Amino acid sequence: DAGVTQSPTHLIKTRGQQVTLRCSPKSGHDTVSWYQQALGQGPQFIFQYYEEEERQRGNFPDRFSGHQFPNYSSELNVNALLLGDSALYLCASSLQGREAYGYTFGSGTRLTVV
Amino acid sequence: EDQVTQSPEALRLQEGESSSLNCSYTVSGLRGLFWYRQDPGKGPEFLFTLYSAGEEKEKERLKATLTKKESFLHITAPKPEDSATYLCAVQAAEAQKLVFGQGTRLTINP
Numbered sequence: 001d002a003g004v005t006q007s008p009t010h011l012i013k014t015r016g017q018q019v020t021l022r023c024s025p026k027s028g029h030d031t032v033s034w035y036q037q038a039l040g041q042g043p044q045f046i047f048q049y050y051e052e053e054e055r056q057r058g059n060f061p062d063r064f065s066g067h068q069f070p071n072y073s074s075e076l077n078v079n080a081l082l083l084g085d086s087a088l089y090l091c092a093s094s095l096q097g098r099e100a101y102g103y104t105f106g107s108g109t110r111l112t113v114v
Numbered sequence: 115e116d117q118v119t120q121s122p123e124a125l126r127l128q129e130g131e132s133s134s135l136n137c138s139y140t141v142s143g144l145r146g147l148f149w150y151r152q153d154p155g156k157g158p159e160f161l162f163t164l165y166s167a168g169e170e171k172e173k174e175r176l177k178a179t180l181t182k183k184e185s186f187l188h189i190t191a192p193k194p195e196d197s198a199t200y201l202c203a204v205q206a207a208e209a210q211k212l213v214f215g216q217g218t219r220l221t222i223n224p
Contacts, residue, residue: 041216041217043158056211103155107157
């Protein structure tokens, strides 16, 4: 049973560029959340998608946007990259109403902005 | 604002030396408290969900407990493979997001 798949695993971008990160949820899951994890810190919630709609958003600027597709996969887009956007970006999937069974996280995309 | 504080930041133990990790939280109506394990370069791995004060859950050498203000992760007779960062997170009622603490980095020496 495939877990959460994220791509790419590593990425280096230049300040000011745009980036798209991708996530395929665990089989049977319909909800995708994105988190940003800086080195040595806990993950911070960016937003969550369910039924192709953004359900909740954390304290991140509009430069961060997302999308969910009919097959439940998701993309995270970041525009006008800043050095401070360098972090591990985690995707977590769950089944709506069954969050008690835990959110399943992918291994993340390591983004470095230079 | 929902908040989670974990202590200590780092803990080094000898193999077989039992200890506890602490997670203090404030939340506007607890929907669930989650414990995760994270290995370097990997995503968090789900361990437990706790819902109400007095609840306990166990898995191998790990036992999680919950009060109205904090949760403990007890590690009994740990092995080197238990070395990881342990993350605590809360989810408030009517919220979708998890609010994480900064984690406790646990090292078990053989």
